[in-house]
Amino acid sequence: METNPPSWTKSSWRQHPALQQPKWPDPKEYERVLGEVALLPPLVFAGEIRAVKAMLAQASEGNAFLLQGGDCAEDFSRCTAPAIRETLKVILQMAVILTYAGGKPVIKMGRMAGQYAKPRSADTEKIGGLEIPSYRGDMVNSPEPTEAGRRPDPQRLLKGYFLAASTMNLMRAFTRGGYAALHRVHAWNNEFVRNSPQGQSYEKLARQIDQALNFMRVIGIDTDIPQLNQASFYTSHEALLLGYEEALTRQDSTTGQWYDCSAHMIWIGDRTRQLDGAHVEFCRGILNPIGMKVGPKHDLDEIKRLVARLNPDNERGRLTLITRFGAKKIEAHLPPLLRAIKEEGAQVLWSCDPMHGNTYTAETGHKTRNFDEILREIRSFFEVHWAEGTVPGGVHFELTGDNVTECTGGGRNILDQHLSRNYQTTCDPRLNAEQSLEAAFQIAEMIRG
Ligand code: PEP
Ligand code: CO
Numbered sequence: 001m002e003t004n005p006p007s008w009t010k011s012s013w014r015q016h017p018a019l020q021q022p023k024w025p026d027p028k029e030y031e032r033v034l035g036e037v038a039l040l041p042p043l044v045f046a047g048e049i050r051a052v053k054a055m056l057a058q059a060s061e062g063n064a065f066l067l068q069g070g071d072c073a074e075d076f077s078r079c080t081a082p083a084i085r086e087t088l089k090v091i092l093q094m095a096v097i098l099t100y101a102g103g104k105p106v107i108k109m110g111r112m113a114g115q116y117a118k119p120r121s122a123d124t125e126k127i128g129g130l131e132i133p134s135y136r137g138d139m140v141n142s143p144e145p146t147e148a149g150r151r152p153d154p155q156r157l158l159k160g161y162f163l164a165a166s167t168m169n170l171m172r173a174f175t176r177g178g179y180a181a182l183h184r185v186h187a188w189n190n191e192f193v194r195n196s197p198q199g200q201s202y203e204k205l206a207r208q209i210d211q212a213l214n215f216m217r218v219i220g221i222d223t224d225i226p227q228l229n230q231a232s233f234y235t236s237h238e239a240l241l242l243g244y245e246e247a248l249t250r251q252d253s254t255t256g257q258w259y260d261c262s263a264h265m266i267w268i269g270d271r272t273r274q275l276d277g278a279h280v281e282f283c284r285g286i287l288n289p290i291g292m293k294v295g296p297k298h299d300l301d302e303i304k305r306l307v308a309r310l311n312p313d314n315e316r317g318r319l320t321l322i323t324r325f326g327a328k329k330i331e332a333h334l335p336p337l338l339r340a341i342k343e344e345g346a347q348v349l350w351s352c353d354p355m356h357g358n359t360y361t362a363e364t365g366h367k368t369r370n371f372d373e374i375l376r377e378i379r380s381f382f383e384v385h386w387a388e389g390t391v392p393g394g395v396h397f398e399l400t401g402d403n404v405t406e407c408t409g410g411g412r413n414i415l416d417q418h419l420s421r422n423y424q425t426t427c428d429p430r431l432n433a434e435q436s437l438e439a440a441f442q443i444a445e446m447i448r449g
Helices: 027-039 046-060 081-102 155-176 182-188 197-218 242-247 278-285 300-310 330-344 371-388 416-421 433-448
Strands: 065-070 106-111 124-127 130-133 233-238 249-251 258-260 265-268 290-294 319-323 349-352 359-361 367-369 392-398
Touching (some): 027 242, 046 065, 046 106, 046 392, 065 081, 065 349, 081 106, 081 182, 081 197, 081 433, 155 233, 155 242, 182 197, 197 433, 242 249, 242 278, 265 278, 265 319, 290 300, 300 319, 300 330, 319 330, 319 392, 349 371, 367 371, 371 433, 392 433
Parallel strands (some): 065 106, 233 265, 265 290, 319 349, 349 392
Antiparallel strands (some): 124 130, 249 258, 359 367
């Protein structure tokens, strides 16, 4: 049986340098709030974490596919039923497309219910001649560009916990209470997407699913079963604020093992994956599935050592390497990385984040990404894996169910000058519902190979 490694405790990260932590103005108040969080109930349970890990192990062997997606940074003010429902719907739609057209079970995982903290490239930013602290996510400070708004406030950790719990509660209700039943597949189509070519393709696929379900009923197969009436939906976020993650790390009463119960899966960002850093120290000891982002500036030797540190038992499903090289760089960086990991005999799940390596600033000043570049990186990801004989096992998106104009291109060919029509993100640009479906249809074809 797996155990937590020796000399690790949920606080041992405190002995290591922790990058990207806010400078809490009142450290006493901060620790007091963490004490409060530590007494609150876990957001997820060890049994669920073990279940998703087993599914991720399947994905690493090519028998399932990971679909991870949601906001870059969840916004406290958008923790509303419609916003949660719309994002959930898009992920369910994408999952149906990938399952039906791609022919594999899909692990549905939100960047939701806790994606509230952001690493930043600079501690401060200049706004109107004034230098103020950078926005670090709603769990730390406010996006409002004022000195007061940007002051880190530990009460936000508590608020983040409660909003994550509300989000989680609604997602559990939707996915367990009938909303995600397969016979409702038509109802997930969004009003503004319905008449687009992607919406129409989706309707066609939904009709085929209806027909298949109806056929089963007609010949007497019981369709009132959980596989058809419920969906498993998992949560994930970047484990950035280690005090908060520690406060939600709990010992499973049945096995005595430690799990971070803030989400099913957590990941380490590209900026905080130092071998002797606090984030790696914290993550090596909990038994959740762990993701690690790998960008173009990585060092192969360091990645090999990180893989060994984070998955010393070489357990399948434990570690997902999420590559984010950008369409222009993936072909140079991915093959040597795949070979190095293969040489080590390390079992990892490979997932592609086609968002973070493809960001640019439009002439209008908006941070954006182009749909064709995003798809180009995913296509290269599949092609490189096929050539190397490894498994392209998942994708990682920043997306929303809202009709935003944040990424250029796609069916409606959003151009730079259209970005200001509905640009809402407080952090990175997301695919809208229509662009997300379009991506899913194309990925389904790649999965089929
Ligand atoms: C993110 O996923 O929002 C992020 C900051 O990614 P990365 O660590 O890959 O830059
Ligand atoms: Co982002």
